[in-house]
Amino acid sequence: MSDLLTIAGKTFSSRLFLGTGKYASPEETVAALEASGTQLVTVAIRRLDLDSPNARTELDFVDWSRYSVLPNTAGCKTVDEALLTARLGRSLTGSNWVKLEVIPDPKYLLPDPIGTLRAAEQLLSEGFVVLPYIHADPVLAKHLEEAGCATVMPLGSAIGSGQGILTLHEIKIIIENAKVPVVVDAGIGAPSDAALAMEVGADAVLINTAVAKAQNPPLMAGAMKKAVEAGREAYIAGRIASKPYASASSPTEGVAATVASTG
Numbered sequence: 001m002s003d004l005l006t007i008a009g010k011t012f013s014s015r016l017f018l019g020t021g022k023y024a025s026p027e028e029t030v031a032a033l034e035a036s037g038t039q040l041v042t043v044a045i046r047r048l049d050l051d052s053p054n055a056r057t058e059l060d061f062v063d064w065s066r067y068s069v070l071p072n073t074a075g076c077k078t079v080d081e082a083l084l085t086a087r088l089g090r091s092l093t094g095s096n097w098v099k100l101e102v103i104p105d106p107k108y109l110l111p112d113p114i115g116t117l118r119a120a121e122q123l124l125s126e127g128f129v130v131l132p133y134i135h136a137d138p139v140l141a142k143h144l145e146e147a148g149c150a151t152v153m154p155l156g157s158a159i160g161s162g163q164g165i166l167t168l169h170e171i172k173i174i175i176e177n178a179k180v181p182v183v184v185d186a187g188i189g190a191p192s193d194a195a196l197a198m199e200v201g202a203d204a205v206l207i208n209t210a211v212a213k214a215q216n217p218p219l220m221a222g223a224m225k226k227a228v229e230a231g232r233e234a235y236i237a238g239r240i241a242s243k244p245y246a247s248a249s250s251p252t253e254g255v256a257a258t259v260a261s262t263g
Contacts, residue, residue: 048092120149149180164189210224
């Protein structure tokens with residue numbers, strides 16, 4: 001089955017995007033990327049050790065001939081910080097793609113909706129391909145789409161929480177109204193969460209912590225790959241309607257009547 005995802009003119013056969021943070025070692029990172037089958041890998045520019053010219057970062061360990069890089073602005077609390085980081089990311093990687101994050105709250109790590117929209121508008125004017133990380137807000141998602149963002153990326157639950165998809169109803173509304181790909185990002189804790197996001201019509205999921213902090217990250221990456229594929233196929237196949245009552249699996253029409261014993 002040919003089922004490709006296109007974002008800003010770039011085509012992907014994998015609908016699982018992976019982050020590179022929190023792994024125990026670079027080797028583990030590389031192994032997880034391989035097992036996941038991902039084609040788009042996000043890197044936190046602010047968390048690279050750019051003050052030490054000889055220090056190796058994840059940019060040095062990953063084979064970028066195999067993956068597309070998605071610089072992100074994780075760690076940015078203000079619009080200005082996000083703009084500066086996005087520009088730095090473009091300079092370092094040569095990619096004009098950016099996963100935009102503006103997160104002023106250090107406890108719950110919820111994205112700033114107003115700051116995200118303002119930063120997105122500025123970056124779009126500078127020629128960036130913007131993939132904004134947002135709360136599952138259908139109104140904000142539509143504003144960002146209309147501004148020219150290549151995707152919208154609503155959270156399933158708090159970053160790194162592993163709580164799963166707590167915003168399912170809102171994500172469904174975003175999917176219903178979006179004319180750009182919808183990528184569920186943050187909160188996924190298990191393959192079943194990833195499958196659920198795909199089953200309701202998300203175009204892709206982005207996962208980091210659930211893989212990086214698993215006891216066996218490459219094995220979990222492979223499990224996420226299968227879950228995303230299964231969820232996507234289920235969405236395309238079309239699930240049955242949910243009913244409040246039972247419905248027999250075997251047809252009752254034409255069934256011979258049971259003859260009562262008279263002996």
